[in-house]
Amino acid sequence: MICFTSLVPSCTGCLYQAAAKPNAREVIGVPDITLAHGDGGSLTHRLVAEIFLDLFDNPFLRKQGDAAVILSPAGKLAVTTDSFVVDPIFFPGGDIGKLAVCGTVNDLSVSGAEPYVLTAGFIIEEGLEMHVLKRIAASMARTAREAGVPIVAGDTKVVPHGRGDKVYINTTGIGVVMAAPELDCGRISAGDKVIISGTVGDHGMAVLAARERFGLEGQLASDCAALNRFIQPLLKRFPGIKVMRDPTRGGLATTAKELAAAAKMDFMLYEEQIPVAPSVQGAAELLGLDPLYLACEGRCLAVVEAGQSGSVVSSMRRHPLGRHAQVIGEVEQGNGNVYLKTALGGTKYLDLLSGSQFPRIC
C-alpha cells in the first residue's frame, strides 16, 4: 500500500482498501484537519482519496501499493530531495505546493536530468483548513502536470497544533541523466562565461514582503517556475554548457560562490549586467537588503564555454522563462573567490552570507 496514513511511526499494516465511493460530505463537511485525519481510520482514507489520489491521479497511484513500481530507465539516474517550510504558504506568484514541485524538478534539471518521477510527503499541523490543503494539492498537481512528471508516491502525517507550521512538504525526485554533455564543475575553465536566465531576487523579496506584510504595493511576485522544459533543449543543443545551478537559498551570490569554490576557479561578475527587476530593486533599497543574496526559484545559473555563450543567451531569450537572460561575468584562474565589478569600476569581494540579512535599523 502506498502509505498515506499513520500517526504511529511503526505502522506495519495499512488497512487501506480500494475504497467504496467516498462519502463527500464526511471529508468536505469537516472544515479543518484534525489529529483523527492522521490516525489511519476512515477520515484518513477519505482525506487521501478525496485530495491526494484524486488530484495527483495517475496509473501508479491508482494501484495503491506500499511502493510505486516503476520501469528502470537506461543510463544514469539523478536523485534529489528537498523540504519546504516556506512562510507564508501562499505568496504572490505561487504557494508552498508549487514551490515543492518546482524546487525538486529544477534541482534535477540543472543536474542534466530529465525529471522522471516525484514523491510528496506532507506534515500537516492540526487545525489547517481542508480547503487550504486542497488548494495546495491542486497547485502541486497542476505544476507537476505542466512539467510532465507524475507524483507516484507520498505520505501524510498530522502533528498536534503548535508542533508544525500549517504544512511542511518534502518532495523527492528521480531523473534520468541525459547522455551528454555531462554537467560537472570540473569542466569549468578560465574564459568561460557566467550566464543567468533572468532577474534575481524575485522570490526572496516577494516572500519576505508577503510574510512581513510591508504594504509594498504592486509588482513583487515570486519567479517560481519549473525549468525542465526550458533547460532540456538548451542542454541538447549546446554541449558547451558545462554546469548549471538553480540559485535558491542565498541567492545568486551564494550559488556563484559555491560553484567557484567547487571548481577552484574565480568568478568575476559585473554588477551592471546582473538583471534585477525595478520593483525588487526598490523594495531591497528601502529595506537595506541585497538582491544578490535573495532567493530565486525559477532561474538557472549556467557556466558556458565563451564561444557558445552568445547563442545560449539568444536561445534563452526566445523562451518565456528566459526573457532577461544575460551574460553576467566570466571565469578566471583562481582559488574559488567571487568578485563583483561595481558600476564605479571598483572590485568587491563577494562572500557567503553569515546569518540572514536583516534590514538596517536606521
Added chain:
Amino acid sequence: MQQWNKYRDPALGRQLLQKVRVSAQRAADRLGRLPAVMEVCGTHTMALGRTGIRSLLSGQVELKSGPGCPVCVTGYHEIDMMIAFSRLPGVTVATFGDMLRVPGSFSSLEKERSKGAEIIICYSPAEALARAAEQPDRQVVFLGIGFETTVPTIAATILEAAGRGIRNYSVYSTHKLLPPVLRSLLAAPDVAVDGLLLPGHVSAILGRQRLDFVAGEYGVPSVIAGFEMVDMLFALDAILAQMLEGRAKVINGYPRVVPEEGNLRALAVIDEVFQAVDASWRGLGPVRQSGLAFRPVLEQFDAAARFPLEVPPPRIPRGCRCGEVLQGKLSPGLCRLFARSCTPVQPVGPCMVSSEGACAAFYRYERSG
C-alpha cells in the same frame, strides 16, 4: 530616468570619482599625509563598501568610520539587560533584527531564543505595539535602539499606547543622540579628522541647522550625504574642496530628504516622551546628554522601571577592540581578532555582527579572500 537612478549613474559617478582623486592628491600634498574623512553612520559604512568607493579611494583618502552603528555603541550592560528581559516569564522581547546576534557578557538574544525565549523581530515598533494589543496576557518589551532616526516612531508608539490604555507594552531605551557624540569626538585632543560625512537620515530629523556647530565651533568642513554612489562622491568632493579653500561649513548634500530646520513634528514627539540624559557609549565612555530617558509622566512605559532587573557586572572579552574601532582610531583589519577568532558567524564584539558595523563592512567588502 527615475529619481533614484541618477544618483547611481555610473558615468557621473566615475567623473566625480576622478574629481575626488585629483582633490585628494592636492590635499595630501598640502597636508603631508592623506586627508582623513570620517563618517558617523552605519549605513554610510556599508554603502562605501558596497559601492566600492572605499577601496577605490584607498591610498588617497583615509575613510574612517566613527560611532555610527547604534547596535555597536550599545554597551555590554545594556545588552545584558536586554537578554535578562528575554528570560522573564511572560515577556515577549521585540527588537530590530540587528540586535539578535550581538554578544552580551554571557549570551545573546539568538541563543536565548533557541532556548525558548520569545523574541520577535520587527521592522517597525508599530508591529510590537500591535502584538501587545493582540496578546494582552504577554508583556511586550521593545528594545529601543538607534539614533534620532528611529526615536520618533518609537516615541509615537508610546504615545499611542498611552492613548489606547495598552498596559502590556514598554520600551527599553538605549537610544543615543548624535550631536553630543560629535562634540565629544571633535573635542578630543587626538582627533585626526579633516572632514565629516554627516548621516543623511539622522539629519532628516535634526535638520542641517542643528549641525552647524560642527563647522562653526570645531572648524570641520562637513557635508550631509545620502547613500547612493553619486551622493557620497559629491559629498567627498565638496569636503575636499572646502579643505583646499580653507573653509569650514556644513553643506546639505541631501536636500531631497534633509530640510534646513529638521522634522519639527518628529522632534516634538521625541521631546514629549523623552529627555536627554548622560549615557555611556561603548568605546567612548560617558558622553554628556547623549542618551534618552523617559519623562516622569510616561515612566510607566519604561521597561527598566517596570521590570527592575539586576544583572551581574559585564564581562568584556579579551582582545576586543570595538571601542577603538568605534572612535575611528583603529581600522578593523588591524584588530588582531579580525577574521581570525572574530567573524560574522562567531563574533566577539558587536562591530562584526551588526549589519552596520565597521568590522562587518570590512569583512564583507574589503577583504581579498
